[in-house]
Amino acid sequence: MGWLNAIVQGLLLGGLYALFATGLSIMFGVMRIVNLAHGDLAVVASFLALALVGGTGLPLWIVLVVTVPLFAVLGYLTQRLLLQRSLSAGPLATLLVTFGLSIVLQNVLLEIFSADTRTLDGGAFATGSFELSGSISVGYLALTTFLLAGAALIGIQMFLSRTGLGRMLRASADDRETASLMGADSRHVYGVATAIAFATVALAGLMFAMRSSFDPSIGPARLIFAFEAVVIGGLGSLWGTLLGGMVLGVTQSLSAQADPALTLLAGHLVFLAVLAFRPRGLLAGRAA
Template sequence: MNWLNAVIQGLMLGGLYALFATGLSLMFGVMRIVNLGHGDLAVVASFLALALISGTGLPLWIVLVVTVPLFAVLGYLTQRVLLQRSLSSGPLATLLVTFGLSIVLQNVLLEIFSADTRTLDGGSFATGSFELTGSISVGYLSLTTFLLAVVVLVGIQMFLSRTGLGRMLRASSDDRETANLVGADSRHIYGIATAIAFATVALAGLMFGMRSSFDPSIGPSRLIFAFEAVVIGGLGSPWGTLLGGMVLGVTQSVGAQIDPALTLLAGHLVFLAVLAFRPQGLIAGRTV
């Protein structure tokens, strides 16, 4: 029964990893950008929510509703002002830009909030759970995070396949020049993709902030988990992102069941195994 519980908890953890990885996968699938500041953006969202709660006294759910759209706007502006200029210079330029963004965000957070660890108080929602059996329980927060990941991925998939803007986004991903010839504004489309990516990473940061403590330097570790989930599932594949997150979460949870020291190592070993034997990921196919 302990092993079954480890698998269930790993699946729930995988939902959080998938939520972290969604924006990373989308930006790579559309623009071929690996955003090295992705994890730090999640931490920024957590600190912003903390500041809003402390400064205004608003309940957490209202702060969540405010923060996610705010990050979408920030993502659009970041793409148009910062990332767009580096796209024409090749992938190395975008890597350097996002690496610089990561360093700046960490130091700004450190300057404003200090190095102390914080957490978002989710109350009984963050600590409560319901029992599946006498020895297995699932937390409300964990289940909500997993369901949010599924809803977000379904929404993105429907947006990409059933809307004109989504189809134009896919066309720009395949061939930007040809898409521009038929009326697509690649700068606007890339801005929309980045807005979605920033919104999803903000949501992931808020869920993580209620689940665990955070500090200004924790962003790179969130990036590693997101990147591993993306690679395991398949670069640019929305459903691969969910599968990769679940595989990573279950691997870590089962590894912890064997030996707590294996928690992170087990996930890294699966990541390396996928790179070695199936570098296209578990779900290969068309990106976005």
């Protein structure tokens, strides 16, 4: 693989990281919650899709259409029934709640599906590609994932800026008490933000499941990549997640071209460099 092709593949990989990071960024920007179960939710979506495909025989695209809205509903209910109770107790309480949720999800998946690695069969779509030139090839799945990440960010941005509920969400993110005086129901607003976060992480989980193998224990690794993309791009910045994902993806791809053993280490070093020299990230801002 040539260096130019490595850059292209890294940019496309950044789209997947951006999908993972979007929900994490939204929950932090709106509720100041770092969801430690974020990666495990992506794995749950992967196993749910696998079960639906195997149990019902539905086409994969229908499973995707069903799973993402289902996770949005699950996110709303999780916030209202679980996370809302911990918000008033402070950030440490929410960390402990999401950490506990992560442990529970991993053990439930182990109990149901065992520790075997699985993959979601995407057929020719997952393995096919087209050539831009003699040395650069673009996979259908990788390109679709990148486009979905861009579409998700554009859709969320339009929702936040052009709808009454979206503007209320932004106001609650800035000043919850003032927004409440203006009639905003913070519980409903936070539920909507969590629903969006769960929907995007489910989409990320499905794209990842077609791209690579997965098992019940890989959630924390997905969380690390999402967290690094958020920090590199800028805490609370929606478009920063895409930039951070692309920086992380290109770094890993170029380091793999030089030495495959450095793939993960190089990404972690970039993350540490950003923390050291630009702790607010490359595009510091607000998720809302």
